[in-house]
Amino acid sequence: MDFQAIRKEYEDQGLDAKQLGDDPLAALSYWMQLATDKCPGSWFEPNAMSLATSDLEGNVTVRVVLLKGILTDGVQFFTNYDSIKGKQLAENPRAAVALHWPYLGRQVRIEGVTEKTSRSTSEEYFHSRPVGAQLSASVSRQSTLLPSRTELEQQKNLLATVTDGPVPLPDDWGGYLLRPARFEFWQGRSDRLHDRVVFTANESGSWDIVLLAP
Numbered sequence: 001m002d003f004q005a006i007r008k009e010y011e012d013q014g015l016d017a018k019q020l021g022d023d024p025l026a027a028l029s030y031w032m033q034l035a036t037d038k039c040p041g042s043w044f045e046p047n048a049m050s051l052a053t054s055d056l057e058g059n060v061t062v063r064v065v066l067l068k069g070i071l072t073d074g075v076q077f078f079t080n081y082d083s084i085k086g087k088q089l090a091e092n093p094r095a096a097v098a099l100h101w102p103y104l105g106r107q108v109r110i111e112g113v114t115e116k117t118s119r120s121t122s123e124e125y126f127h128s129r130p131v132g133a134q135l136s137a138s139v140s141r142q143s144t145l146l147p148s149r150t151e152l153e154q155q156k157n158l159l160a161t162v163t164d165g166p167v168p169l170p171d172d173w174g175g176y177l178l179r180p181a182r183f184e185f186w187q188g189r190s191d192r193l194h195d196r197v198v199f200t201a202n203e204s205g206s207w208d209i210v211l212l213a214p
């Protein structure tokens, strides 16, 4: 396959830093709303984001998770606390995420520090998921060796039969809040002369805004 021949032209739809305002979380909400409104089909998840974490030795891992909340102090996602990402975040809470909406020619990058959400926040989200997903999260020790898929399915079915009422939130499952220190809003432009607007948190509690060369 000739990857060098793959070439998409970005439409010349510029990004003016002023359009983003002075609150990057509000700007993210606005971009997310547009990404959802313009979503090309149910096959695309506009809230899917790549999440990079690392341990203290500098080993970096990345995977996709779903953005499940934009709050005034950060962005939320949910996962298993004993997974690879969970173990890395326990060692080193710094993380970075990237969202990409190809149909808008847009990317948002966020870097910051994570913390676990409260158990009640995790519980509320956990119980808002379909029961099947709750059962799966309860039986799956995410990222550990799986000797038998059949056994895992049997455990899920067994839990379904013995559970009377709501599925309890597993101790190893819950949310993280990524408190952002830096955002980058990227808009693809013609001839690869893209726009990049960076927000960096400053000591006075507001954001410094600069442009970066593409």
Ligand SMILES: Cc1cc2nc3c(=O)[nH]c(=O)nc-3n(C[C@H](O)[C@H](O)[C@H](O)COP(=O)(O)O)c2cc1C
Residues within 6 Å of the ligand: 045, 048, 061, 062, 063, 064, 065, 066, 067, 077, 078, 079, 080, 083, 084, 085, 086, 142, 143
């Ligand atoms: C579209 C998509 C959405 C996903 N969403 C989540 C999620 O919200 N939480 C999660 O734990 N894993 C999610 N996953 C699975 C992760 O990418 C990953 O396989 C899993 O979390 C284990 O990662 P780890 O071993 O690095 O901790 C998603 C995968 C895809 C492709």
